[in-house]
Amino acid sequence: xxxxxxxxxxxxxxxxxxxxxxxxxxxxxxxxxxxxxxxxxxxxxxxxxxxxxxxxxxxxxxxxxxxxxxxxxxxxxxxxxxxxxxxxxxxxxxxxxxxxxxxxxxxxxxxxxxxxxxxxxxxxxxxxxxxxxxxxxxxxxxxxxxxxxxxxxxxxxxxxxxxxxxxxxxxxxxxxxxxxxxxxxxxxxxxxxxxxxxxxxxxxxxxxxxxxxxxxxxxxxxxxxxx
Amino acid sequence: xxxxxxxxxxxxxxxxxxxxxxxxxxxxxxxxxxxxxxxxxxxxxxxxxxxxxxxxxxxxxxxxxxxxxxxxxxxxxxxxxxxxxxxxxxxxxxxxxxxxxxxxxxxxxxxxxxxxxxxxxxxxxxxxxxxxxxxxxxxxxxxxxxxxxxxxxxxxxxxxxxxxxxxxxxxxxxxxxxxxxxxxxxxxxxxxxxxxxxxxxxxxxxxxxxxxxxxxxxxxxxxxxxxxxxxxxxxxxxxxxxxxxxxxxxxxxxxxxxxxxxxxxxxxxxxxxxxxxxxxxxxxxxxxxxxxxxxxxxxxxxxxxxxxxxxxxxxxxxxxxxxxxxxxxxxxxxxxxxxxxxxxxxxxxxxxxxxxxxxxxxxxxxxxxxxxxxxxxxxxxxxxxxxxxxxxxxxxxxxxxxxxxxxxxxxxxxxxxxxxxxxxxxxxxxxxxxxxxxxxxx
Ligand SMILES: Cc1cc2nc3c(=O)[nH]c(=O)nc-3n(C[C@H](O)[C@H](O)[C@H](O)COP(=O)(O)O)c2cc1C
Numbered sequence: 001x002x003x004x005x006x007x008x009x010x011x012x013x014x015x016x017x018x019x020x021x022x023x024x025x026x027x028x029x030x031x032x033x034x035x036x037x038x039x040x041x042x043x044x045x046x047x048x049x050x051x052x053x054x055x056x057x058x059x060x061x062x063x064x065x066x067x068x069x070x071x072x073x074x075x076x077x078x079x080x081x082x083x084x085x086x087x088x089x090x091x092x093x094x095x096x097x098x099x100x101x102x103x104x105x106x107x108x109x110x111x112x113x114x115x116x117x118x119x120x121x122x123x124x125x126x127x128x129x130x131x132x133x134x135x136x137x138x139x140x141x142x143x144x145x146x147x148x149x150x151x152x153x154x155x156x157x158x159x160x161x162x163x164x165x166x167x168x169x170x171x172x173x174x175x176x177x178x179x180x181x182x183x184x185x186x187x188x189x190x191x192x193x194x195x196x197x198x199x200x201x202x203x204x205x206x207x208x209x210x211x212x213x214x215x216x217x218x219x220x221x222x223x224x225x226x227x
Numbered sequence: 228x229x230x231x232x233x234x235x236x237x238x239x240x241x242x243x244x245x246x247x248x249x250x251x252x253x254x255x256x257x258x259x260x261x262x263x264x265x266x267x268x269x270x271x272x273x274x275x276x277x278x279x280x281x282x283x284x285x286x287x288x289x290x291x292x293x294x295x296x297x298x299x300x301x302x303x304x305x306x307x308x309x310x311x312x313x314x315x316x317x318x319x320x321x322x323x324x325x326x327x328x329x330x331x332x333x334x335x336x337x338x339x340x341x342x343x344x345x346x347x348x349x350x351x352x353x354x355x356x357x358x359x360x361x362x363x364x365x366x367x368x369x370x371x372x373x374x375x376x377x378x379x380x381x382x383x384x385x386x387x388x389x390x391x392x393x394x395x396x397x398x399x400x401x402x403x404x405x406x407x408x409x410x411x412x413x414x415x416x417x418x419x420x421x422x423x424x425x426x427x428x429x430x431x432x433x434x435x436x437x438x439x440x441x442x443x444x445x446x447x448x449x450x451x452x453x454x455x456x457x458x459x460x461x462x463x464x465x466x467x468x469x470x471x472x473x474x475x476x477x478x479x480x481x482x483x484x485x486x487x488x489x490x491x492x493x494x495x496x497x498x499x500x501x502x503x504x505x506x507x508x509x510x511x512x513x514x515x516x517x518x519x520x521x522x523x524x525x526x527x528x529x530x531x532x533x534x535x536x537x538x539x540x541x542x543x544x545x546x547x548x549x550x551x552x553x554x555x556x557x558x559x560x561x562x563x564x565x566x567x568x569x570x571x572x573x574x575x576x577x578x579x580x581x582x583x584x585x586x587x588x589x590x591x592x593x594x595x596x597x598x599x600x601x602x603x604x605x606x607x608x609x610x611x612x613x614x615x616x617x618x619x620x621x622x623x624x625x626x627x628x629x630x631x632x633x634x635x636x637x638x639x640x641x642x643x644x645x646x647x648x649x650x651x652x653x654x655x656x657x658x659x660x661x662x663x664x665x666x667x668x669x
Contacts, residue, residue: 083377
């Protein structure tokens, strides 16, 4: 028998107890009270659950998420949604470093800002940040989209592969092998659809689009300075 | 002017500093403008387990009867926290080697050989393939900085998880797989465009340092409901501190890979000049475990240049719980076989020296992803060769253990050893043969 539609209080229950209950559940809506900055909360979910966390979490909240929709009504620590496969994560506050690192799929929305290395090594996830992102965001980003409504810190998209970056505000600097790309009608339509999915009202035409110059894809002595 | 043309001349003398290899490297560098990249491990001479000998039994120690009296070889890894530790029949495991650096047939052969002997294989920097899962009864899933192909389903279907901090061939270096080997399947598994030079990161994207690692390990345990043993693999750089910090971070097993350790493709300068040899690394790792009272609670797996049952026995005697092998396993499959000499010649090398694994042209079909070459390796036959080789290593290990009076290979101890060189005595902290002198102790 599995449980559903339950409220867990992290002051009364152990993290292990809550996570194992969430792993055992096949469906339903769950609320976690008093997360108190706990690490690894609601990680490894593998079913279409709706999980709402009322407060701040520590590292790796909703890490490796699959299928579930997790909402954090607070701030999140390092590596929220790391290696997400599918489902959605919505952070009502701000996110610390390495947001959605290596994420393979799904959607992460941050209503505040995200710190350094947002979307580092991303492999297919879509990340939408309403505020700003820190330096080295989308470092070695392989696939997926990072959308920033505010500003991006230094070295955006350094050593990027095939991910797409969209920034509405200022970009402090682009990293090695990252360049501005034209924003065509198809790009605008796709970005518009993603913004809508993220529940964010913004004009896609106001963004600039960035991607790989593909100069570092194969070693070339004349590009030595960029390595 | 005097005419010296008939006087004796010195014979041409080669420089020890500028030897043939060095000269060829300078010319190669001048012509190409890129550092030399190759596979394999350190090629120069280093202090090794060959510099140690077993004392054997004598008046005060009696041996066990070979083939008559039991000498067990099993080992359990992951007893500290994991709900499902790994039970291995022999203390020799197959090290992590990525699909992509190796052909799918080679990975399958490794799985077949290891499974036949009741031991584990390990994935690598490129994710888990169905073939290797299917053919490996015990499979360790590597968690690397690149996280290529990383997904929670594979984490759950693995038997253990190995967080890779570093490799002996390149402590502090990231991965490299050149464009030639990024075939459509490899590219797909790594979410990369075909044919790009794949440079994987040297640091994990979402943690740095032991405090973070502790949280990361906790997350991996939570995701897998505390079932899987979690290993931490480090290159032998500062093994005393790295082992202590891995233990502190909550590892079940520490894997220490010495500088001889093989690699699929790394800069030559890295392979030959970074890290310390396996011999002193074992000693330092064991010292850390003992000081923390964690020896045998957290298991130690040692790798880097392990070739024979003698190497295994010496590593165990120094305090390791198991070893892992990379290069030797590839040789058992058929790598660098003199039967292929003609083909090695065409590649400008000779059997025994072929190390341009990154080019993907391996005539043995092992370090390649080229479909035609890959077909040359029959995974069933190659797997059988690996099984035979592992079996010989195990018998050698038992022979040495019995000779030292041990009914289980885990009972081998430093007391059974002597060193042949002052260096080995100092590094292994066992007495120089014929003396009771341990450099640094007395
Ligand atoms: C072809 C090849 C590929 C390797 N790939 C990886 C890898 O993906 N991840 C890793 O941690 N180590 C990798 N290694 C290193 C091995 O896991 C192991 O540390 C090393 O081979 C042990 O030394 P030995 O080759 O002397 O036995 C690789 C080694 C070889 C030879």
